[in-house]
Amino acid sequence: MTDKSIVTQLPLWAFTSDTQKLSVKPPELHTLATFPQFLPTCVTASPTIRRYLDLLSPLDWAHFPERNLQRHWRYRPVPHAALAVIELIRLNEAIPSMEKLRRFLLEHPGFIWLCGFPLVLMPDTDLSFNPRASLPTARHLTDMLRTLPNAALQFLLTDSVRLIQAELHVLNVPPIDCVSLDTKHILAWVKENNPKAYVTERYNKHFQPLGDPDCRLGCKRKHNRPTPTNNPTSAASLAVGEYYWGYGSGIVVAKVPAWGEFVLAELTQPFDQGDATYFFPLMQQVEERVGNRPRYGTFDAAFDAWYVYAHFYRENQPDFGFAAVPFSEKGNYKAKERQFDSKGLPLCKAGFAMPLKLTFRDRTKCLVEHERGMYVCPLQFPTRAQSHCPIHHPTWKRGGCNVQMPTSIGARLRHTLDRDSERYKDVYRQRTATERIHSQAVALGIERPRLRNGAAIANQNTLIYLLINLRFLQRLRKGRSENR
Numbered sequence: 009m010t011d012k013s014i015v016t017q018l019p020l021w022a023f024t025s026d027t028q029k030l031s032v033k034p035p036e037l038h039t040l041a042t043f044p045q046f047l048p049t050c051v052t053a054s055p056t057i058r059r060y061l062d063l064l065s066p067l068d069w070a071h072f073p074e075r076n077l078q079r080h081w082r083y084r085p086v087p088h089a090a091l092a093v094i095e096l097i098r099l100n101e102a103i104p105s106m107e108k109l110r111r112f113l114l115e116h117p118g119f120i121w122l123c124g125f126p127l128v129l130m131p132d133t134d135l136s137f138n139p140r141a142s143l144p145t146a147r148h149l150t151d152m153l154r155t156l157p158n159a160a161l162q163f164l165l166t167d168s169v170r171l172i173q174a175e176l177h178v179l180n181v182p183p184i185d186c187v188s189l190d191t192k193h194i195l196a197w198v199k200e201n202n203p204k205a206y207v208t209e210r211y212n213k214h215f216q217p218l219g220d221p222d223c224r225l226g227c228k229r230k231h232n233r234p235t236p237t238n239n240p241t242s243a244a245s246l247a248v249g250e251y252y253w254g255y256g257s258g259i260v261v262a263k264v265p266a267w268g269e270f271v272l273a274e275l276t277q278p279f280d281q282g283d284a285t286y287f288f289p290l291m292q293q294v295e296e297r298v299g300n301r302p303r304y305g306t307f308d309a310a311f312d313a314w315y316v317y318a319h320f321y322r323e324n325q326p327d328f329g330f331a332a333v334p335f336s337e338k339g340n341y342k343a344k345e346r347q348f349d350s351k352g353l354p355l356c357k358a359g360f361a362m363p364l365k366l367t368f369r370d371r372t373k374c375l376v377e378h379e380r381g382m383y384v385c386p387l388q389f390p391t392r393a394q395s396h397c398p399i400h401h402p403t404w405k406r407g408g409c410n411v412q413m414p415t416s417i418g419a420r421l422r423h424t425l426d427r428d429s430e431r432y433k434d435v436y437r438q439r440t441a442t443e444r445i446h447s448q449a450v451a452l453g454i455e456r457p458r459l460r461n462g463a464a465i466a467n468q469n470t471l472i473y474l475l476i477n478l479r480f481l482q483r484l485r486k487g488r489s490e491n492r
């Protein structure tokens with residue numbers, strides 16, 4: 009849409025006095041930023057409001073999935089877009105509560121008009137409206153954060169990725185080829201997480217904390233250390249892990265050399281969900297937002313699963329990508345030494361290819377239902393070819409060696425990936441991008457939210473990552489203008 013066509017669609021408020029402008033609902037932020045000469049004085053007189061208009065206006069607010077404001081409401085309906093805007097302001101200003109956010113908005117009343125709150129007009133005053141009466145109460149805003157559909161905020165996050173990709177294209181940056189995924193623990197605002205509070209059943213998952221009905225008990229890290237032989241102590245007194253009531257936040261991050269990193273996808277779940285449960289939902293978001301499947305992915309050892317390797321495999325492509333994941337022994341230290349022939353069959357200790365004897369559906373050993381195969385000794389199946397094993401393996405009398413593993417190509421890639429190559433190391437180094445995003449999110453308050461339900465925490469997390477993307481977009485545009 010050209011600037012001329014936008015001007016013709018502007019309502020009469022754009023060409024009238026400040027008092028008449030305040031009497032109607034303003035257009036969305038992008039149009040207001042395009043035509044700043046039509047803004048009322050209460051907006052243009054504040055450098056703080058103009059700064060946030062520059063930060064938030066690039067988003068596609070015109071197509072924001074707003075709720076129906078025309079239906080009959082018991083109270084004056086507040087647009088969901090207005091709540092999203094003031095929440096972004098609260099996070100960026102590090103305002104700890106809704107009460108203090110409301111005070112901040114009253115000190116900058118131009119925000120009330122800019123966000124689209126329904127105004128209570130007072131023509132005899134300097135502002136021509138009553139700021140205190142026009143703002144909802146802090147409790148109302150908190151309730152709205154809980155009931156706001158997360159899909160609406162995901163729309164804004166998707167649009168931020170679109171804007172960043174368009175900016176990278178202008179800067180001649182290559183398309184996104186590598187992504188990294190990691191999770192972040194979030195502590196619930198309950199007394200069970202306070203070590204100074206007396207709680208009889210602090211780490212019992214069957215005793216739900218009263219302060220947050222949606223949080224769950226989970227383990228941040230666990231140390232499987234055996235009881236020492238010298239000066240042994242009781243196993244009950246050993247500290248074997250860190251347990252918290254709370255949530256987990258998973259993110260997929262893309263690193264842009266010389267510029268930084270930004271968030272492609274995010275998901276919040278209760279803390280009792282394992283890291284691997286984030287993989288498929290987040291990678292689906294990445295493909296939808298980027299438009300294709302990245303060639304490389306880097307993860308920590310929690311994602312060492314056959315389906316992660318299979319996700320990045322491309323058949324009939326000699327230069328296909330891979331998943332850079334450290335090998336996790338997972339109780340079977342011998343599996344790391346497994347070798348394969350050119351056809352993908354595992355080799356026994358004697359160096360012979362083990363034929364596939366049977367296959368079956370496995371629904372228990374991982375999150376994904378998959379086909380597993382049993383590979384057996386080639387000297388005894390399908391017929392016995394020798395009377396003894398060449399290396400005298402102890403399992404010969406019991407039918408020889410056998411291996412159970414998924415038949416997917418990902419199972420073979422997991423064992424044959426060259427983790428000492430420079431190509432692997434270059435990809436794995438990009439995993440630190442998630443740590444830098446997490447550092448920014450912690451600075452914005454993601455680790456200890458002062459909220460008491462899962463829906464509000466999930467919405468706040470989405471807004472935190474959206475704000476990180478908007479800051480990154482501003483850096484890109486500033487760098488482009490300086491280079492120009």
